[in-house]
Amino acid sequence: MTEANVEEKVNAPRLKPEGPWKIAWKRFKKNKIAVVGGVSFILIVLAVIIIPMIYAFNLWRDVEGVTTGQLIRETVNVDLRAQEFQLANSEQPPSRENLLGTDRQGRDVMFRLFYGGRISMMVGVLSAFLTVTLGTLVGGVAGYYGGKIDAFLMRFAEIVQSIPFLPMMMVISAAMRWVPSEQTMLVVVFVVGILSWPGLSRVVRGQILSLREQEFMQATEILGISDTSRIVRHLLPNVLAYIIVSATLGMGGAILLEAGLSFLGLGVSPPMPSWGNMIQTARNSTVFQSYPWIWVPPGMMIMFTVISVNLLGEGLRDAFDPKEIR
Amino acid sequence: MLRFLGKRILQLIPTMLIISLLIFIVLDFMPGDQVQAYLGVGSEVSPARQEQIREQLGLNEPLPVQYLLWLGRVARGDLGRTNIYNADVSDVIFGFIWNSFLLNIFALIFALLIAIPVGIKSAVKKYGLFDNFFTVFSLAGVSMPTFFFALILIFLFARNIDWIPLNGMRTPIMAVRGYESLWQNITDVGRHMILPVTVLTMTSLATLTRYTRNSVIEVINQDYIRTARSKGLKEKVVIYKHAFRNALLPLITILGMWVPALFGGAILLETVFLWPGIGRVLLNGITSQDLSLVMATLVFYALLRVIGNLLADVSYGLADPRVRVK
Numbered sequence: 001m002t003e004a005n006v007e008e009k010v011n012a013p014r015l016k017p018e019g020p021w022k023i024a025w026k027r028f029k030k031n032k033i034a035v036v037g038g039v040s041f042i043l044i045v046l047a048v049i050i051i052p053m054i055y056a057f058n059l060w061r062d063v064e065g066v067t068t069g070q071l072i073r074e075t076v077n078v079d080l081r082a083q084e085f086q087l088a089n090s091e092q093p094p095s096r097e098n099l100l101g102t103d104r105q106g107r108d109v110m111f112r113l114f115y116g117g118r119i120s121m122m123v124g125v126l127s128a129f130l131t132v133t134l135g136t137l138v139g140g141v142a143g144y145y146g147g148k149i150d151a152f153l154m155r156f157a158e159i160v161q162s163i164p165f166l167p168m169m170m171v172i173s174a175a176m177r178w179v180p181s182e183q184t185m186l187v188v189v190f191v192v193g194i195l196s197w198p199g200l201s202r203v204v205r206g207q208i209l210s211l212r213e214q215e216f217m218q219a220t221e222i223l224g225i226s227d228t229s230r231i232v233r234h235l236l237p238n239v240l241a242y243i244i245v246s247a248t249l250g251m252g253g254a255i256l257l258e259a260g261l262s263f264l265g266l267g268v269s270p271p272m273p274s275w276g277n278m279i280q281t282a283r284n285s286t287v288f289q290s291y292p293w294i295w296v297p298p299g300m301m302i303m304f305t306v307i308s309v310n311l312l313g314e315g316l317r318d319a320f321d322p323k324e325i326r
Numbered sequence: 327m328l329r330f331l332g333k334r335i336l337q338l339i340p341t342m343l344i345i346s347l348l349i350f351i352v353l354d355f356m357p358g359d360q361v362q363a364y365l366g367v368g369s370e371v372s373p374a375r376q377e378q379i380r381e382q383l384g385l386n387e388p389l390p391v392q393y394l395l396w397l398g399r400v401a402r403g404d405l406g407r408t409n410i411y412n413a414d415v416s417d418v419i420f421g422f423i424w425n426s427f428l429l430n431i432f433a434l435i436f437a438l439l440i441a442i443p444v445g446i447k448s449a450v451k452k453y454g455l456f457d458n459f460f461t462v463f464s465l466a467g468v469s470m471p472t473f474f475f476a477l478i479l480i481f482l483f484a485r486n487i488d489w490i491p492l493n494g495m496r497t498p499i500m501a502v503r504g505y506e507s508l509w510q511n512i513t514d515v516g517r518h519m520i521l522p523v524t525v526l527t528m529t530s531l532a533t534l535t536r537y538t539r540n541s542v543i544e545v546i547n548q549d550y551i552r553t554a555r556s557k558g559l560k561e562k563v564v565i566y567k568h569a570f571r572n573a574l575l576p577l578i579t580i581l582g583m584w585v586p587a588l589f590g591g592a593i594l595l596e597t598v599f600l601w602p603g604i605g606r607v608l609l610n611g612i613t614s615q616d617l618s619l620v621m622a623t624l625v626f627y628a629l630l631r632v633i634g635n636l637l638a639d640v641s642y643g644l645a646d647p648r649v650r651v652k
Contacts, residue, residue, distance in 0.1 A: 159344050162635060164586065164627035166593055167608055168349070171620060174612045175355040252469065259471045260594050264609060282477050292481065299474035306469035 020320075024241070027319040034315020040308040044301075048117035052078045055111045078115065094293055101293040103281065113297050116273030120255055121305070123188050123274070127254035128247045130193030132200060136236075136243055139204025144212065144231060154205065157198035165195055166260070173266040181269045185258075188267050192254050200246050207239045241320035248313035252306040259302050275302050330643060334636055343397075345628045350393050353617055353624075396621070406618030410610055415622045418607060423589055425495060426596070426603035429519065430588045433526030437534050440527070445538025446573075449546060450565060460535055467532025473594040476525045480598075483521070491518050493600040522599045526592060537580070542573040582638025586630040 018026075028034055057075040060066055066074075089106035092098055100109035142153040169191045176187045211217060212235075220230050255275075261267030262276025263283075270277055275298040282288040282295035371379075380386055384395040399406070405415035413421075448457040480492055491497065495518050505511040545551065546569055554564045593605030600606075604623065611619035 159341055159348075162341055162628060162632050163345055163348065164590065164624065164631050167590075167624050167627045168352070170593075170608065170612055171349070171356070171624060172352055175352055175357075177357065256469075256471055260473065263471075263473055263594065264597060266612070276471075279471070279474055279477070288477070288481070295477070299471065299478070302474065303466070303470045307465060310465060310469055 020241075024316075024319040028315055031315045031318060033311055034318070037308045037311025037315060040304070041312050044117070044305050044308065045121065048114050048121055051114040052111060052118065055108070093291075100297055101291070103291075103294045104287065109278075109294055109297065112273040112278060113275075113301060116275050116278055116298065117301060117305075119185050119268055119272060119274040120258055120276065120302070123185050123192075123258040123268070124251040124255040124305075124309075126186075126189040127192035127196070127257075128251040130189060131196045131250050131254075132243055132247045134193060134197035135200030135246070136204050136239075137201075138197065139201035140208060140231060140235070140239075142201070143205035143208030144227075144235065146209070146212075150205070154202070157201050160195065161198040163195065166257075168195060169257070169261060170264060170266050173261060181272055184267065184269045184272070185274065188258050188261055189254075191261075192257050196250065196253070200243070200250075203242055203246070204239050207242065208235055211235055211238055241316075245313055245317045245320065248309060248316060252309035252313065255302060255306055255309070275299070331640060334639060338632055338636065341632055342625075342629060345632075346397075346625050347393060349621060349624045349628070350396065351389070353621055354389060356617060356620070357615060400625075405622040408611070408616050408619040410614050410616055410619070411607075415619050418619065419604065419622060419626055422602060422604045422607050425601065426592065426605065427589055428515075429522050429526060429592060429595075429601060429603065432519065432523045433530055434584060434588065436523065436527040437530035441531055441534035441538055442577075444531075445535045446542050446565065446570060448535065448539040449542035449573075452543060457539070460539075464532040464536050467529055471594075472525060472529050472592075473598045475528070476521070476595055476598045479521055479525060489517065490520055492521075493598070494518055495602050522592075522595055522601055525595060538573070538577060541576045542569060545569045545573045578641055580638065582634045582636070582641060585634035585637055586627065590627050590630050 053075050056078045057071070060071050060074045089102055092102040092106075094101040098108045098110065100113060103109055103112065138153050138157060142150040142157075172191045173187055176190075179187050217230070217234065220234055225234075258267055258274060259276035259279065262274055263280050265277075265280065267276050268274035278298040279295050287294055384392055387395065403416070405419075407413070408415050408418055411418045444460055448454075448460050451457055483490060496514055497518075500510070500514055505514070546565075551564060551569055554568045555561075559568075590604055592601075592603070593608065595601070596603040596605040597609060604626075608620065608623045608627075610616075611623060
């Protein structure tokens, strides 16, 4: 090999390999259905944030002597005066002032629909976050340390998984009825979180067990990198894809669970609206038969939200999974 | 195989003990006075007598002792008494369980009868019109709260078709007077089952079609299917004789998962349709704070779930000899 030849080789443009995130993003973009899911999910999030603000803004704009600063503050905080009972105005069918009519207490259903959406979405996000944190923690520790710790944690996960899910959630929520009504959503987050982590913890453990044996992990051991850094910087990024996907899908599941629990009267308690407890009003036969605008829209919102979350989650799973070729 | 089975059954005992202990601890946080529940709401008894009963029930003992006392009673077959049904808890559970079973077994049979052919057809023409339709269908199915779907069905159909009852299990007048014949009994219950079974079938269908489809797709890509095709066998024979039989195996192995659903599923639907099943018993127990009833029902649910897991494991071992190693 001549010197010139070597020179040429060295100067040849180096092909920068694409990172796994970039590949996943490319694959995700190609998946039209998943993009639709993602976009509609973002739209729903924006709607539940902005629409209650518009209501608050309209309410405060007409108040005499309100300063601009106050107006902005009240708009961002969403004043719950829009929630006050107006019994004279109850059970009005949809009209121009109340696009979705009013409920039994005369409150505007449209406002409650989107304000309740905030609660339901929040329950979804927080529950998914709690589930993922617990699952990753338990699975990570079990997989990394192995041995007795692994055996103990996995046995524990198995036991939690054998607990009947919905019945236990009902009982725990019932046992926590002392929580003030504004915070009942946190109770739902708590019960969903502490009962749903085992599934993910098993996946994370399995992944970490197999990763631990691979060469790059042996290299980190030889280099004497600390345990924390090995877990956080070298192991976790490799299981992140699983975690993101299961967080997304778990969020949809949590929204459905909130709806179910609230429907049974064991979830978010009124007057705080949530999609679940708005449907609960249908258990009253008059509301059910004569005022469908009170309970149908929240059910529809749940369906749209969960569909878009599921589409997004499945799209992400396909994007991250190198084996899936369509 | 027998050793495997024996070992698994022995493992059930500590699992059930821990779960029941967990349930016991959670229930200790539930509001509700067991003495009052024992005596019946509104009964007036002198404080001295109340204290006597408290002593008798062992409620003055510390929690671990109470648990052991409960365990002892259960071992003797005594689950306690329930006030809301004014009967022994065991009688209530075994009385209502069959009502739940009745709903779920029909739903399962219908769902399987539809899901298997639909799943196969979707798999054979992957991403075809038929497949895409059922993909959307199952997505909507898993994304809609079942109780909301039920409410919509009642709202749309049962109001307009008067021979479909809205809820309940029997026509009250007929049930009180007594049925004239067995046939009348069957048709009356049957009419009441139409709506709940429809909803349950649709929701189980959503997951079962996906499951069958994916399982068949996996088999179709195997080498022996290509061999069968290249032998010149008819496509029908290839699919139904060679592919389907093997695709059925994983379907059989999820049989275990159905056990808890068969007896205990559909708490929300039983609430919507006022169906007198075990889910209603649990909810009634929770709302009227009848602790011995709730405790027994929950343990019963847990037992179903644990047995279901065992069946899943065992059938997995039967279907796939490689699993039986340990």
